[in-house]
Amino acid sequence: SSGINAEWPLRPGFEVMGKPNSxxxxxxxxxxxxxxxxxxxxxxxxxxxxxxxxxTGKLSVEEFKKIYGNFFPYGDASKFAEHVFRTFDAxxxxxxxxxxxxxxxxxxxxxxxxxxxxWAFSMYDLDGNGYISRSExxxxxxxxxxxxxxxxxxxxxxxxxxxxxxxxxxxxVDTTA
Numbered sequence: 001s002s003g004i005n006a007e008w009p010l011r012p013g014f015e016v017m018g019k020p021n022s023x024x025x026x027x028x029x030x031x032x033x034x035x036x037x038x039x040x041x042x043x044x045x046x047x048x049x050x051x052x053x054x055x056t057g058k059l060s061v062e063e064f065k066k067i068y069g070n071f072f073p074y075g076d077a078s079k080f081a082e083h084v085f086r087t088f089d090a091x092x093x094x095x096x097x098x099x100x101x102x103x104x105x106x107x108x109x110x111x112x113x114x115x116x117x118x119w120a121f122s123m124y125d126l127d128g129n130g131y132i133s134r135s136e137x138x139x140x141x142x143x144x145x146x147x148x149x150x151x152x153x154x155x156x157x158x159x160x161x162x163x164x165x166x167x168x169x170x171x172x173v174d175t176t177a
Contacts, residue, residue: 022051036102037110043102050098058095061085075149083143087123 024032024047033040051057053067061082068081088096088104096104107115124132124140 022048032099032102036106038102038106046102046105047098050101058097059101060095064088064096072147072149075147077147080140080143080147083123083126083140087119 023044029040029043032038032043036043038046050059053059054063064085065078065081068084069077071077085096088100090100090103104119107119111119121132122128124136126136126139
């Protein structure tokens with residue numbers, strides 16, 4: 001765990017009669033300011049932006065993949081985005097609320113090195129058993145290759161699709177050993 005509690009029972013301060021507020025309630029704001037690396041002003045700005053993109057106050061995996069894909073127009077970011085989504089979705093309800101979003105963003109953008117490493121480890125540890133297997137590593141690496149597409153300059157032994165296929169096949173064979 002990153003030390004940041006992304007759980008929020010009953011989500012007070014986030015929804016009133018089914019509609020999200022445009023500002024965080026003072027007690028929620030104070031709690032997030034204490035549990036993230038963001039100031040109260042930054043939290044309010046992020047919250048407004050979050051509600052603009054997610055009027056329901058929740059982000060689905062499909063919406064997340066669409067947003068993530070905008071940053072990688074020359075590749076397919078969908079698989080990698082699913083892995084990032086899984087690590088952001090702290091309570092496992094298949095949606096990301098503002099608290100989960102801002103806590104994960106705090107760790108990934110401003111967290112201490114150890115917090116970032118724990119977050120990255122949790123993304124690679126697909127089955128959550130505390131170990132990263134070769135197949136889990138290959139899953140993430142392949143997702144990264146798909147995401148960066150043709151933009152990334154490949155090493156000479158991977159410079160053509162045929163060479164990449166041969167390299168990946170070698171990785172796949174190594175994984176079964």
